Amino acid sequence: MYTSNFNNLILNSDSYKTSHWVQYPPGSEYMSSYVEARKGDFDVVFFGLQAFIKEYLSRPITQQDIDEAELVITAHGLTFNRTGWERLLEKHGGYLPLRIEAVPEGSIVPVSNVVCQIVNTDPEFYWLPSYIETALLRAIWYPSTVASVSYYCRTIIHKALEKSADTTDSLPFRLHDFGARGASSFESVALGSLANLVNFSGTDSMTALVAASRWYGMDKQMAAFSIPAAEHSTMTAWGRDGETAAFANMIEQFGGPDKAFSVVSDSYDLWNAIDNIWGDELKEAVENMGGTLVIRPDSGEPTKVVREALERLAVKFGTTINSKGYKVLPNYVRIIQGDGINAQSLGKIINAVMDAGFSAENITFGMGGGLLQQVNRDTMSWAMKASAICIDGKWIDIYKDPVTSHSKRSKKGRLALIKDSSGQLKTITVDELDNLDNSAQSLIRDVYVDGKLLIDDTLTTIRERTGW
Template sequence: MISDNIILATDSYKQSHHAMYQPGTEVVSSYFESRAGGEYPYCVFFGLQYLMDEHLSGAHRVTPAMIDEAEDLCRWHFGQELFNRRGWEHVVSAHDGRLPVSIRAAPEGSVIPESNVLFTIENTDPDCAWLTNHLETLLVQLWYPCTVATISREQKRTLKSALEKSGNPDNLAFMLHDFGYRGSSSSESAALGGAAHLVNFKGTDTIAGLRLLMAHYAAEEPGYSVPAAEHSTITAWGEDGELDAYRHILNRFHSGTVAVVSDSWNIFEACRQLWGRELRDEVADNRERTLVVRPDSGEPERVVVECLSILGEQFGHSVNGKGYKVLPDHVRLIQGDGITRHSLPGLCDAITGAGWSMDNMGFGSGGGLLNDCDRDTLR
């Protein structure tokens, strides 16, 4: 692994900093914050435990072999002898390879206003003052899970407001499903981002996030999913077999929730003719199953409202106590294309503006959830 040597898990220039501190420096104390001027005036703090377990715990000790590797790399990388061999050998001899630093942090999952300390780090051995900021590069990677957790929370706020207006806020925990695994830059990114989303919600298809939470946070059953079709499971039947594909899925999944992507050819025709007429009785007569129709293309605000209208015409609807239309419990809709923190408020407004309750809906987000951010999103 690229990061299996903590000496080298840093920016190049930090290998020279031990020689730049004022002689006699015994303690360097640093802190990490979400600086003012970011997209949101707060940060959801998450991910430190994972980084500590994976890179800084006693299980990851510095060894003489690591020192030799780092010295060789620094020699040709810099073209001179500047590696801090003496300092790292002290870590091995005095601390059995464990890193003599102390980290203090806010509880993970906390919502912290900008310009406030999220965690501090300082050396505990006066001969290792150089070590504190050597670890900065690795620790600053916390920007990613913190930012995803914050973006996810903002979308939760949007959905909560829309549910309070038009439906039942008790449905909130499952309103935004993580579809981001395939769009992540690595499995580790997917795990960190997927876990960060689960600070706020309970729905995910990013198994890597589940595994991270179970391994590093002692989480039990941290997220849930449902059987769901992808385009290949429909198009494999051919256009003439679309109806058979849908019927086959209904026959295989008799209870619980099943989601079926329905835009392989024509989403409106699928809602009106296939689900709403040909398969209407099979859907309506089974009250132990909820069919979730999924459009996956087109302009979301137009497509979602039109699909709700068609499904309402075919399956009927009631009006809840807040004056909004609700489909029967056995029919719902999920929009998983084009969902970001920027697009979601407008889509919610379009749905409720057309008289539909948010109780009819679920949402999925992939790239917009796990990838539409950088270190300056929260600064």
């Protein structure tokens, strides 16, 4: 009946959007909508819009797209705005006559503030801003939520290092992305893992490296790093009686001055591995190899396991006391905890480690599902809502305010984001902005106009905005 084309933007929408062009009032000319995270436990770290624009909005709608969409949508039982889409092709060469404004990517914005705003630039296409809501909101909420969770974790780790370590220089490598296999799709990995790299420089997602090059200017610079690491298959392949040989092989293969490697050590008995293999049979080899062994527990209750692992390693390898008064293992041995890590458990583990007198510099975290999958649109209550419509040349503020849920009240008017006199970010209307001092400017800026990407930030620039 029709070909399957995942790149057809007309079909990248909710079904009910296809009939909306006849539902707006007569004389409609322009529609202004905005995106915000209405509430949540984290500040917003805005990220991902540039990737969406490059991947989906930088190519024109074609006649083939229109023909295919008509077949699909009418067979689906809905009406199709063929005239509107063909006018878009005729007048604009298939490029969307839209203006998209947004805060700079990497900006940290409190919830309940506008971070993106969209309006059509041609009055014939008043229905277009709402039509792409599905794709645009999805493109923003997921990577922005992952970046926000990641930034929250970074804040926790940073505070712990400031309190318990001589330096915070290692912060970019303290949270490693383990989430590729648990993500819902290839594109989720690309966007989610890349969002984590706004805050950290460690990942085991090579997809994120491709995404950083494709969308964020990292084609001549490596976006993140990893180290050789064992998995259970490479350890258990030696058999239970061969565990010592398996560990020794890791030292032989990957040990050396300034090198680091990770070995999962709980295939059978983590405590035996620490006490008798790493801390006894292979102790001399670990001490003399010149690099860093990173031991990875992978089961049990993380808070208890990490604390006990550190205590046992301290018995076997000793510790020093740093300037902050916390115990530090020798540089050649560390721990990475990658099982059961999320924004809540991470802080509990760090507190347990520090309560036991150990510096947070002894431990690195790996985060998988808690980073890329344990989020949804409701994590931060993301929404895109129409806030103003121009009818017959007059702008009118519009909004929703359900009596059954005032938390879903939406904002009115064409919006701006400013810093108020106390330095706090605040959403106001464009009319209010016009009445302020002439130096006042909105922090949301044009990113896309009529098919053209106006700002092309690198990941390096975005990282700098988060405080790197």
